[in-house]
Amino acid sequence: MASIAVCPGSFDPVTYGHLDIITRGAKVFDQVIVAVLHNRNKQPMFSAEERVQLLKEVTSHLDNVVIDSFNGLLINYMQEKKANTIIRGLRAVSDFEYEMQAASINKKLGPEIETFFMMTNNHYSYLSSSIVKEVAKYEADVSDIVPDIVAEALKKKFKES
Incomplete structure (x- = not known):
């Protein structure tokens, strides 16, 4: 039986920290589905379709x-x-704490599903999508924390707004 894992998140935008987890997960599981969440509680900068496209690239x-x-x-x-x-x-x-709560409710709702925690590479432990957006908003260089295509998409979004 193939091992299929889901790596869920908002990915608004995808960072090198996200890619680190995705890449390492792809070495462990037969298939990794990166699932972009439509979160009603957040106002994303990028639409779900844009986030999916950036992740595909x-x-x-x-x-x-x-x-x-x-x-x-x-x-x-x-x-x-x-x-x-x-x-x-x-x-x-x-x-x-948040991840433990989420894993616990997920285990209650789907006892057959396991949660696999991976420590982020130390190079990216400070990194979040929120921090990336804040830095990019002021036109600072984000090329070492997001892929080039994401850096360009951020520049374009901030020019539009």
Whole structure:
């Protein structure tokens, strides 16, 4: 049976920290579905379609990575995709409490699904999409924290607004 993992997130925008987790997950699982969440509680800079497209471009070299998007509960999406593992990256201790709660409710809703935590590479432990947007807003160089295509997309978004 193939191991299918889902790496969910908002990816607004995708960073090198995200790519680190996705790439490492792709070495562990037969297939990794990177699932862009439509989160009603957030006002994303990029539409879900734009985030999916950026992810497709920056993961095109990973043969076993598929990009998708979803609404609703992650567990329902996992069951629909016949996935058995959730991949989550942990940057710091501050991430742990939220991730533990999410993993616990996911286990209650889908006992057959496991959560696989990966520590983010130390080079990216400070990195979040929010920080990237804040830095890019002031036209600072973000080329060492996001792929070039994402840096260009950020510049374009801030010029439009």
